[in-house]
Amino acid sequence: MKKTFLISLLIIIILYAFKQLVYNPYKWKKAINTPEHKLQSGSFIFSKQRGSNGSQSMENKYFIFKVIAIDGDYVRLSVIRQLSEKDKLKQSNFSTTKQAYNDLKDSIHKITITPILPGDLYKEGASFTLNDYLLAKYPALNQSRYYYEDVKLSVDSVQYFSLVYSKEKIISKGKLVPWILNNSTTPELAERLSENIDLILN
Numbered sequence: 001m002k003k004t005f006l007i008s009l010l011i012i013i014i015l016y017a018f019k020q021l022v023y024n025p026y027k028w029k030k031a032i033n034t035p036e037h038k039l040q041s042g043s044f045i046f047s048k049q050r051g052s053n054g055s056q057s058m059e060n061k062y063f064i065f066k067v068i069a070i071d072g073d074y075v076r077l078s079v080i081r082q083l084s085e086k087d088k089l090k091q092s093n094f095s096t097t098k099q100a101y102n103d104l105k106d107s108i109h110k111i112t113i114t115p116i117l118p119g120d121l122y123k124e125g126a127s128f129t130l131n132d133y134l135l136a137k138y139p140a141l142n143q144s145r146y147y148y149e150d151v152k153l154s155v156d157s158v159q160y161f162s163l164v165y166s167k168e169k170i171i172s173k174g175k176l177v178p179w180i181l182n183n184s185t186t187p188e189l190a191e192r193l194s195e196n197i198d199l200i201l202n
Contacts, residue, residue: 028174037200039170043067044108045077046101046199047176062101063094066113066148070167074179077163078148080104080113083130083141108201112143115150161187170197 031037045065050058065077079094096104104111116138123133135141151160161181166189169177177194179187 025174029172032171032174032200036202038202039067039070039075039167039200040202041067041070042202044080044201045170045176045197046105046201047195048101048198049095049195060098061095062098064096064101064104064108065163068115068148068151073167075165075167075170076151076160077165077176078151079163080108080146080148083134083145083147084128085130085145105199105201111146112140114138114140114144114147116147118149118151121149169194170200 032039043066045067047063047065049061049063064080066080067075068078069076081094081096116134120134120137121128124131130141130145138147141147161179164179164187166177166179169175169189174197175194176197178190180190180193182188182190
């Protein structure tokens with residue numbers, strides 16, 4: 001009985017290792033070379049990440065990004081999210097719900113997603129909330145409250161190195177490995193902060 005259990009456990013471990021080390025990388029490299037899933041400016045990146053829920057436990061967090069610039073190995077992302085309605089604030093960590101995450105995999109090309117200048121999100125004293133100023137400047141928000149921050153900063157700017165990831169790591173490993181400034185003016189890759197990519201859509 002014990003021997004049978006150990007053999008079964010060993011088989012499960014081998015199959016899991018095969019999937020993680022062989023099958024998943026093969027599947028990723030095959031997909032990223034197709035037009036539908038190729039990394040390019042304008043791509044949507046779906047990433048399910050583990051994070052703290054504010055207490056001592058962990059939970060899944062769901063993020064959808066838009067690729068807004070590629071400069072050498074620097075891939076600049078911006079989070080896709082919805083503007084809040086008055087008195088109905090959205091989550092502040094920029095993640096979305098599991099349901100919305102899965103729904104947008106099928107519908108993201110069918111909805112309007114508006115690029116908004118970061119400074120405009122604080123106009124009229126309401127941060128990240130739909131208001132008359134935003135509706136007047138960005139009429140597309142009448143169709144959908146989905147948006148992303150249209151950040152256009154120089155790679156020489158310290159502010160630029162937020163949501164900047166390695167192109168090579170995305171393509172070769174299917175991971176978001178961030179470029180950071182770690183007490184230096186020279187960017188470095190932070191492998192310890194890497195997150196898995198679930199899907200790239202064009």
